Amino acid sequence: MDRKTSINTLKSYDGYWDMVVIGGGATGLGCALDAAARGYKTLLVEQHDFAKGTSSRSTKLIHGGVRYLQQGNVSLVLEALHERGLLMQNAPHLVYNQSFIVPNYDWWNGPFYGAGLKVYDLLAGRLGLGASKWLSRKETLERIPTLEPDRLRGGIIYHDGQFDDARLAINLAQSVVDAGGIPINYMQVTGLTYSGQMVDGVMIRDQLDGSEYEVRARVVINATGIFTDEILHMDTPEASPIITHSQGIHLVLDKRFLKGETAIMVPQTEDGRVLFAVPWHDRVLVGTTDTPVAQASLEPHPLDTEIAFILKHAAKYMVEDPTAQDILCVFAGIRPLVAAGEGKKTAAISRDHHLEVSQSGLVTITGGKWTTYRRMAQDTVKQAAMIAGLPEIDCPTATLRIHGWLKNMDTDDPLRDFGSDAMFVQRIVDEDSRMGEKLHPNLPYIKAEVIWSVRNEMAITLEDVMSRRTRALILDVAASLAAAADVADLMAGELGQGSAWKRKQIDDFTQLAKGYLPVN
8 A cells, every 4th residue: 555656546547436435534444445345446535644533542442332232222233243243254353352341339230231231142143252241259350350349249241342443444445455446645625526516526635745636536425524514514515514523532551450351341420421441452441531522623632521530430440540640641532423403412322324415416424433334334335326326236345354354363463463464564574673673662563563554554644653553652652752753763764754854743743742641
């Protein structure tokens, strides 16, 4: 996957693309992969980097959604559990089984959640990951020795999926290329073009060199997540907004706060959300909040009140109470929830996806969640093909192996997330042993990963590498800042850039990283 190659293809392409997808998050990448895999000529454009927004800021779970079962949305849970199973088959190097315990501190909670999780198991059917069961107090503490023991009666263990969201996004972009599609990051849509009253393309600007292009398409798909309304307003300025923005944050803590390999799930917090404490990349991820925000932002910032909220609730379930000084990183993401009318809390709004077609033929897909991205894409591409008058082709993605597919990866292999590409990353080390050196003692990444991401994963900026090709920024802000200069040197050598570029990259990344530190 090479940006220059994609740009050259864009410049030389003569005629109409079958589909142009706007947005390089989970939904847009899913749509582009589905379209390209069906044989449609497909272009995807993303205004920043792939998964820059919400899609790299999740709780890192591929799950049916226990909370949605509690809300009575059985159809969403059933669909999500089915998609969870398919994704574990299609990307086994990135999606794996994670055990969770619902701790029981009140006698009446146990039967309620125990019965609910048995229903969860039944809905998963043959794609289930393991049966839920009751645990005694002793068994619960053996699995999570740092769980608060006071008043603990026991727990219920169940299973869901865990993944690396940004890495999956990069693999999806690579899969688009493998299927014959063209994904391009740092390419912003500045307007829509029309033939009569119907949308027939987009105007785009390269954010790196300022070049502008007019691209024709038989159909345009708006898959821009939290920026959905901006594209809709390009088409219909008077259109009413359809997105409600809700911010959620996560704290990243040292592994000592959650020893063992089992996660904690708390079904109900004060704001009605589920709270997770999940082991991830040898850290602990704790979240999330639900805070209405007025507008979309590529870099949302956590509020003091949100940080205090999570610290307060985490302290109820951990022997050692975490403080602001213990936070290695705090990151915020904004959910694109379909507007539900006045007075409805965002925590209660369904995560079902919303698909609509404007009078101009613009296809918009929004809502949903990572787990159901493939099904969202299937529905969208089917609709888009009909609008475009394209030949009807069956969706192949239910069994399509995602780039990097490899079963039975060693869970202790530091290059596990690369799947079948790990051997090529290792070759970089074999050719130059210095490339096997760690970026920082507190980070799991080596120099070869930087080289690989620039050569093969369309990494353009220092932020791309530190935030999404590796997850250095969210694992440890201080360590990522300490490694920034060395990473910029490696990238500059690959990109043919000089000292001015390196200085700007380091300055930009340093400024960005400040937003991932707890507010003092």
